[in-house]
Each structure stands twice: as C-alpha cells, then as structure tokens.
Amino acid sequence: MPKMKSVFVCRSCGFESPKWNGRCPNCGEWNTFEEVDALPKSSSSAGKSSARVARSITPLKEVDLSEASEVRYHTGMEELDRVLGGGLVKGSLVLLGGEPGIGKSTLLLQICEHLGKEHTILYVSGEESARQIRLRAERLGVVGDGLYILAESDAQAIADTVSSNKPDIVIIDSIQTMGISEINSAPGSITQVRECTNLFMRLAKSEEIPFFIVGHVNKDGAIAGPKVMEHIVDAVLYFEGDRNLSYRILRAAKNRFGSTNEIGVFDMKDNGLEQVENPSQMLLSGRPTGVSGCCVLCTMEGTRPILAEVQALVTKSGQTSPRRVTTGFDFNRVWMILAVLEKRLGFCYSALDVYVNIIGGLKIQEPAADLPVAMALYSSLTDKPLGDDVIAFGELGLGGEIRSVSHVEQRIAEARRLGFKKCIVPRHAIKSTQKFAGIEVIGVSSLRQAFEAVK
Ligand SMILES: Nc1ncnc2c1ncn2[C@@H]1O[C@H](COP(=O)(O)OP(=O)(O)O)[C@@H](O)[C@H]1O
Numbered sequence: 001m002p003k004m005k006s007v008f009v010c011r012s013c014g015f016e017s018p019k020w021n022g023r024c025p026n027c028g029e030w031n032t033f034e035e036v037d038a039l040p041k042s043s044s045s046a047g048k049s050s051a052r053v054a055r056s057i058t059p060l061k062e063v064d065l066s067e068a069s070e071v072r073y074h075t076g077m078e079e080l081d082r083v084l085g086g087g088l089v090k091g092s093l094v095l096l097g098g099e100p101g102i103g104k105s106t107l108l109l110q111i112c113e114h115l116g117k118e119h120t121i122l123y124v125s126g127e128e129s130a131r132q133i134r135l136r137a138e139r140l141g142v143v144g145d146g147l148y149i150l151a152e153s154d155a156q157a158i159a160d161t162v163s164s165n166k167p168d169i170v171i172i173d174s175i176q177t178m179g180i181s182e183i184n185s186a187p188g189s190i191t192q193v194r195e196c197t198n199l200f201m202r203l204a205k206s207e208e209i210p211f212f213i214v215g216h217v218n219k220d221g222a223i224a225g226p227k228v229m230e231h232i233v234d235a236v237l238y239f240e241g242d243r244n245l246s247y248r249i250l251r252a253a254k255n256r257f258g259s260t261n262e263i264g265v266f267d268m269k270d271n272g273l274e275q276v277e278n279p280s281q282m283l284l285s286g287r288p289t290g291v292s293g294c295c296v297l298c299t300m301e302g303t304r305p306i307l308a309e310v311q312a313l314v315t316k317s318g319q320t321s322p323r324r325v326t327t328g329f330d331f332n333r334v335w336m337i338l339a340v341l342e343k344r345l346g347f348c349y350s351a352l353d354v355y356v357n358i359i360g361g362l363k364i365q366e367p368a369a370d371l372p373v374a375m376a377l378y379s380s381l382t383d384k385p386l387g388d389d390v391i392a393f394g395e396l397g398l399g400g401e402i403r404s405v406s407h408v409e410q411r412i413a414e415a416r417r418l419g420f421k422k423c424i425v426p427r428h429a430i431k432s433t434q435k436f437a438g439i440e441v442i443g444v445s446s447l448r449q450a451f452e453a454v455k
C-alpha cells in the first residue's frame with residue numbers, strides 16, 4: 001500500500017498547507033497546525049455503491065417541488081426557524097457553533113420541549129451525564145416527552161444506536177468530544193472531528209434524520225474548531241454574543257436550505273433562552289439622553305430592520321499619533337469617514353483621539369451606518385447633542401455625498417414604530433412627493449445638509 005499523503009490543517013480556520021507552519025498564514029493564529037492524513041477516498045465518497053452505470057436524468061421542470069419533497073420540522077423557536085430558513089430540514093446536518101458557555105446546549109435542550117411533542121429526539125452528550133442533562137432540563141422547564149438521552153462519545157456506537165432506534169432528530173453535543181476508535185488520534189483533533197462529522201453526515205442522508213451538531217469555538221486553538229467542518233455540513237449557525245451581556249445573536253454562516261442573511265436574537269435568562277421579538281427596543285434601552293456624540297442608526301439584518309446606538313467620543317490626544325478605537329464597526333471605515341469630515345467639511349481630528357462604539361455588542365457591516373457614525377463624530381467634536389429623537393442612515397461617499405441604501409421604507413417604519421420623530425435619509429432614496437405619517441423624513445444629499453438638518 002502506498003504511504004498515505006498527509007497535509008497540515010489549521011485547527012482554528014481549517015486552512016490547509018502542504019507544510020507545517022508556526023503561524024497560520026490565513027487567520028494568524030500560532031501553533032494551530034496539525035498533521036492530518038489526506039482524506040481517504042472511502043470516507044469522502046459515499047462508498048462503493050457508485051458503480052459505473054449510466055444514471056437517469058430529470059428535466060428541471062419535472063423536479064418535484066411539492067410540500068412532501070421537503071419536510072421541515074418547526075422547533076417552536078421562531079428565531080431559530082428563521083435562521084434555518086423556515087425550520088429544520090429532514091436529513092440535514094446543522095452545525096451550531098459558538099464559544100463555550102454561550103448557550104448552545106441550552107438552546108438545543110429547550111427546542112426538545114416543542115419538538116418532542118410530536119417527534120422522538122436522541123440527545124447524545126459526550127460532555128455531560130444523563131443526570132446533569134436531566135437537572136438542566138428541570139431548570140429550563142423541559143419535560144421532554146419523546147426525548148431520549150445517551151451519554152456516549154464513541155461515534156460508531158452512536159451511529160449504530162441511531163440506525164437501530166431511528167429517532168426523528170439527533171443532537172450531538174459536542175463534536176469535539178466524539179471519536180471513532182479505529183482512528184488513532186484524540187477526540188477534538190482535526191482527523192476525529194472531520195471523520196465523525198462525515199460519519200454523521202452519511203447517517204443523516206441515508207436515514208433521512210436531521211442532526212444538530214454542537215461545535216465549540218475555542219480561542220486557545222487546542223481543539224479543532226467548527227471551521228474545519230463547515231464545508232462538510234449543510235448549514236452552519238453561529239451563536240454570538242458578549243458573555244457579559246445577556247443577549248445572543250444566532251447567525252447563519254452557511255445554509256443550503258435558506259438565506260444566510262437572517263439572524264435570531266435571544267436573551268439568556270436564569271430559566272433559559274428567551275426569544276427577543278423586538279431587538280431594536282432592547283438595543284436602545286438605557287440610552288443616555290441629551291448627550292453629545294450619540295446617534296441612532298438603522299441596519300438591516302436580513303429582512304429585519306434593527307435600530308442601535310452609535311457613540312463617538314473625540315478627545316484631545318496626548319500622543320503624537322492619536323488613537324482610533326472602534327467596537328462593532330469597521331476600523332478602516334472610521335478612518336475614511338474622518339478623512340471626508342476633514343477634507344470636505346474642514347473639521348480637524350488629526351490631534352484628537354477618536355473612539356467609536358456600537359452599543360450592545362452588535363457588529364455592523366453595512367455602509368448605511370456611515371452617516372450616523374459621521375453624525376456622532378460631528379456631535380462629539382462640536383459637543384452638541386443631535387437630539388434624542390433623531391435617527392439616520394446612509395452611505396457616505398468620498399466626495400461627502402450621501403448615497404442611497406436599500407430597504408428605506410422598512411427602516412423608516414421601524415424608526416417610527418419606536419417613536420423617533422426625525423429621520424435623516426439619503427435624498428435619492430425617497431421621492432420628493434412621498435409622505436410619511438408620524439415622522440419627519442429629511443432627505444439629504446451631502447454630509448453638510450445632514451448636519452444642517454440637526455442644527
Ligand atoms: N445552573 C445554572 N443556573 C443558571 N444559569 C446557568 C446554569 N448553568 C448554566 N447556566 C447558564 O447557561 C450558560 C451555559 O450555557 P450552555 O448551554 O451550557 O453553553 P454551551 O453549551 O454553549 O457551552 C452559562 O453561561 C450560564 O449563563
């Protein structure tokens with residue numbers, strides 16, 4: 001037998017390289033490379049069944065689109081169903097990633113309450129004993145009809161149990177504790193994580209049983225993270241959030257059965273995760289009034305408009321190169337906005353420290369936040385509050401112009417719903433004749449006009 005070829009894979013991001021690296025050239029982490037046998041053919045393809053015979057082909061128009069061809073289970077958590085693309089698809093493998101302690105086990109145990117009413121669920125834990133799971137279930141108010149517990153970490157034994165018991169849904173908590181005994185490496189290594197995921201994937205497809213698989217994101221890099229299995233599974237959901245704050249955001253990084261734009265918002269309480277149907281209200285609660293440097297923005301998360309507050313603080317710098325610190329907003333974009341403020345409006349920040357913070361741990365990717373960030377920077381510099389009932393959105397161009405963004409009407413509606421009175425929007429995004437009841441909508445085509453509007 002020829003010697004199996006090996007590759008080196010980064011535990012943190014899954015980057016592959018033919019040689020060992022001390023530092024990953026892709027994600028920059030140190031000491032994360034692990035030698036892995038290149039995947040043997042037998043595990044990557046479905047086996048020997050693919051004999052060489054011609055297959056029948058189907059005209060696109062005749063592909064079955066009926067309800068029965070795609071069964072989805074509703075989890076009883078609207079926020080989770082939305083991120084899944086409308087529920088859990090039969091036979092799909094869903095990876096739920098997140099840092100330890102963020103609430104992955106909690107979420108999955110909670111949905112068992114609803115799912116268990118009509119389906120049988122096998123909850124496999126390699127981390128906790130059956131007793132611990134029962135105690136957690138009691139705390140979460142999960143009675144658990146239809147819920148079966150298996151404390152096991154031998155992946156092959158789990159696969160056999162699933163094949164013989166045929167539950168409707170399987171939960172694996174967590175993939176890093178699972179191992180196949182024939183494979184000569186420790187649970188949590190890249191080889192084990194990949195091979196176990198492959199094993200469960202084949203099982204999910206052949207038995208048409210959906211799997212939820214928990215994958216810990218580990219900053220230390222000692223165990224393989226969810227990134228090394230992202231390409232194998234059907235959907236990847238990440239649970240994000242600041243452990244010091246109670247709310248959590250669930251985001252899809254990949255979904256073969258739905259959009260990856262949708263997010264779900266949860267609040268971690270003593271008795272488990274609660275769905276947050278009104279994230280804007282939550283993100284804006286406790287907002288200071290009459291303070292300079294604050295502006296409310298409206299960002300789109302999938303099809304949902306979400307309001308959040310941006311705070312800027314501009315202070316005299318004691319250093320030769322002033323500090324620029326951002327949280328939740330792109331660092332380079334702040335530099336760009338500062339350059340536009342300086343070049344087009346003559347405001348000088350070069351001797352000042354600048355801090356920009358999106359409150360509540362939200363990470364904003366959208367250029368629609370440019371205008372509110374610029375307004376917060378302006379407000380802090382001039383030390384004039386913008387007014388507590390003002391909201392703004394729009395992309396900033398290098399010429400100081402305010403450019404249009406998508407979903408303008410939805411954003412305005414969300415602002416009105418939360419009681420805002422003045423909405424500053426890109427002029428080109430609204431028609432001059434358009435009327436909005438209950439809120440003053442001001443279209444601006446330049447940053448200068450936006451500042452005039454709040455004078
Ligand atoms: N006995 C408990 N009482 C109250 N809260 C708890 C208890 N145990 C865990 N939690 C909360 O649940 C969180 C752990 O969630 P968990 O679902 O176990 O995380 P994960 O599975 O993602 O590692 C903890 O951060 C804590 O806030």
Ligand SMILES: [Mg+2]
Pocket residue numbers: 104105106127173
């Ligand atoms: Mg857990």
Ligand SMILES: [Zn+2]
Pocket residue numbers: 010011012013014015024025026027028029032
């Ligand atoms: Zn890496």
